[in-house]
Amino acid sequence: MSAEVLLFDVLAALAVFSAAAMVIVARTAVAAATALLACLTAVSGILVLIGGELVGVVHLIVHGGAVTVLLLMIVLLVGAEGGRRPASRVRDTAFKLLGCGAAVGIALVVVHTAPGTGVPVSGVESGATIGPGAASAAATALHPAAALHPAAALHPAAALHPAAALHPAAALDTISGGHRAMGLALFRSHLLPLQVLSLLLLSAVVGSVALAGRRAD
Amino acid sequence: MTLLLLAKTLTVLGVLLVGLVPLTAWLERRQSALMQDRVGPARVNVATATLGGLLQPLADAIARLAKESVRPRGADRVLHALAPALALVPVIVMVAVIPFGARYTIGSTTLSLVLADADAGVLWFFALSTLSGLGFVLAGWSSNSDYALLGAVRAGAQTVSCQIAMALSLVPMFAIYGTLRLSDMGLVQDRSIGLGGLLSNLDLGVAAEWLSLPAWGIVQNPVCFATFLLCAMAASRQPPFDSSSAGSEIAGGHTVEYSGVGLGLFQLAGVVQLVVIAGIVTAVFLGGSAIPWLSQDRIISAVSGFYGEGFATLICMGAHAIAFLLKLVSVIVLQVVLRGSMPRLRDDQLMDWLWKGMMPLALLNIFATGFVLVAVGGGGG
Numbered sequence: 291m292s293a294e295v296l297l298f299d300v301l302a303a304l305a306v307f308s309a310a311a312m313v314i315v316a317r318t319a320v321a322a323a324t325a326l327l328a329c330l331t332a333v334s335g336i337l338v339l340i341g342g343e344l345v346g347v348v349h350l351i352v353h354g355g356a357v358t359v360l361l362l363m364i365v366l367l368v369g370a371e372g373g374r375r376p377a378s379r380v381r382d383t384a385f386k387l388l389g390c391g392a393a394v395g396i397a398l399v400v401v402h403t404a405p406g407t408g409v410p411v412s413g414v415e416s417g418a419t420i421g422p423g424a425a426s427a428a429a430t431a432l433h434p435a436a437a438l439h440p441a442a443a444l445h446p447a448a449a450l451h452p453a454a455a456l457h458p459a460a461a462l463d464t465i466s467g468g469h470r471a472m473g474l475a476l477f478r479s480h481l482l483p484l485q486v487l488s489l490l491l492l493s494a495v496v497g498s499v500a501l502a503g504r505r506a507d
Numbered sequence: 508m509t510l511l512l513l514a515k516t517l518t519v520l521g522v523l524l525v526g527l528v529p530l531t532a533w534l535e536r537r538q539s540a541l542m543q544d545r546v547g548p549a550r551v552n553v554a555t556a557t558l559g560g561l562l563q564p565l566a567d568a569i570a571r572l573a574k575e576s577v578r579p580r581g582a583d584r585v586l587h588a589l590a591p592a593l594a595l596v597p598v599i600v601m602v603a604v605i606p607f608g609a610r611y612t613i614g615s616t617t618l619s620l621v622l623a624d625a626d627a628g629v630l631w632f633f634a635l636s637t638l639s640g641l642g643f644v645l646a647g648w649s650s651n652s653d654y655a656l657l658g659a660v661r662a663g664a665q666t667v668s669c670q671i672a673m674a675l676s677l678v679p680m681f682a683i684y685g686t687l688r689l690s691d692m693g694l695v696q697d698r699s700i701g702l703g704g705l706l707s708n709l710d711l712g713v714a715a716e717w718l719s720l721p722a723w724g725i726v727q728n729p730v731c732f733a734t735f736l737l738c739a740m741a742a743s744r745q746p747p748f749d750s751s752s753a754g755s756e757i758a759g760g761h762t763v764e765y766s767g768v769g770l771g772l773f774q775l776a777g778v779v780q781l782v783v784i785a786g787i788v789t790a791v792f793l794g795g796s797a798i799p800w801l802s803q804d805r806i807i808s809a810v811s812g813f814y815g816e817g818f819a820t821l822i823c824m825g826a827h828a829i830a831f832l833l834k835l836v837s838v839i840v841l842q843v844v845l846r847g848s849m850p851r852l853r854d855d856q857l858m859d860w861l862w863k864g865m866m867p868l869a870l871l872n873i874f875a876t877g878f879v880l881v882a883v884g885g886g887g888g
Contacts, residue, residue, distance in 0.1 A: 320648055347630040355637025363663040366648050
């Protein structure tokens with residue numbers, strides 16, 4: 291058994307265990323957030339292992355670091371049990387469905403406008419296969435079938451395919467140059483999907499301002 | 508290859524834990540004492556010789572190990588024990604990406620004096636420093652104490668705010684060097700910028716060659732150096748950015764309920780962080796291991812005439828390592844000067860300063876640098 295496979299097994303076990311067992315079972319929300327951090331760190335380790343170093347480190351900065359800190363802040367300020375009952379259940383459900391629909395719509399636009407992810411790729415094209423998310427690059431490069439499934443491109447878990455650990459070189463070929471290739475892909479071939487994704491962030495900002503404003507009344 | 512890596516790792520950890528950490532801890536005490544007109548550490552001695560307090564860090568370490576670790580009632584048992592490790596481990600891992608020398612070729616082997624020559628070296632520093640901040644947040648929450656919780660909330664806000672300003676403040680250097688790899692940054696800085704037209708009218712002869720500036724980051728973009736150093740200090744919660752642990756206000760904040768080994772680990776994390784920041788600043792802004800005006804080629808070609816190329820490379824390697832350590836220690840001294848000479852920022856002042864001061868300045872610097880790079884037609888891009 292090579293060192294890479296062993297390392298992959300350990301990281302994968304850690305990711306699955308911390309996600310499945312600890313995040314869900316944890317008694318307090320803070321403990322769950324800490325377990326989530328362990329899971330995200332393990333996933334980032336796997337990404338590095340398959341040659342997506344930039345993706346791995348960005349994953350760690352954004353999800354492992356910033357998002358988890360914010361999550362912890364919210365939990366320890368308002369408590370996990372906080373939150374009010376909605377005034378109208380029907381209206382609430384309607385808004386939730388609308389939100390889900392918008393999210394799926396954005397996902398579809400991103401997947402189908404991104405070169406190399408909307409259609410099955412025959413072989414590995416250089417540059418064009420690098421998707422908007424780092425994980426999608428690794429996923430498409432390693433497992434062409436992943437490109438058939440819209441969710442795969444958006445979900446980091448797609449990169450967890452065991453074959454990845456066996457052929458780290460496969461991912462290196464497409465993502466070699468790391469940040470350079472990624473920058474070119476993001477601001478040239480994938481500019482439209484990137485801008486569409488930023489809508490999601492904008493709506494999140496508007497949403498949080500609205501929620502904060504309502505509380506101040 | 509594995510043996511070489513093991514040897515490098517042991518050397519770096521040895522120099523860090525036996526050399527730099529005690530030295531930094533001593534500098535922190537001794538230098539602050541000098542600045543504040545105090546005597547400083549003067550009790551610990553070997554046969555009445557105090558050695559300027561040089562043995563104080565050892566005594567501190569023994570004291571931490573010998574004292575009882577207390578866990579307050581109602582504290583989260585697992586997280587309270589885990590938090591010091593979560594604060595320390597990422598900081599130690601950061602040392603792996605710092606290059607303490609350049610790249611050397613002896614015969615057919617290429618030797619790079621860095622533990623992990625990561626393609627995205629600087630980004631690892633950002634990622635790991637956020638993780639370390641989480642350790643402090645968890646420490647405050649798990650202690651079941653109001654002061655500690657207050658410290659945790661402040662530490663969390665500070666971690667997020669600092670990361671953004673710190674990352675943005677370094678972007679101009681990425682554009683100038685055209686790389687994120689710290690060892691490559693060292694190589695790019697190992698040359699001189701001629702003063703060009705300024706002096707070309709004067710007949711200086713040989714001296715003209717020496718009238719140049721080293722192409723270090725601090726020369727190319729001093730604003731970047733200042734913003735990054737300050738943001739990095741703020742991200743590591745050193746004074747004067749230590750409102751999350753302010754001793755005179757919230758009695759130590761997130762670490763108030765820690766004693767013995769736990770407290771020792773937090774203090775160790777703080778000191779190692781000081782060393783790591785100095786290492787990153789040296790690598791990005793002070794030419795890494797480069798010696799001004801004496802580039803690697805020049806040293807090797809000068810020495811190899813007498814002793815052969817292999818030996819010349821070894822001499823160059825040694826000189827580079829010494830140059831790197833000297834620069835590293837001077838940045839540590841600079842940090843201690845800064846923390847000793849400024850009053851602590853209040854919590855809200857710190858947020859104001861980060862979001863309304865540092866971040867716009869960093870963004871402005873990005874645009875200005877980009878404009879200059881496009882105008883000159885240079886840049887790594």
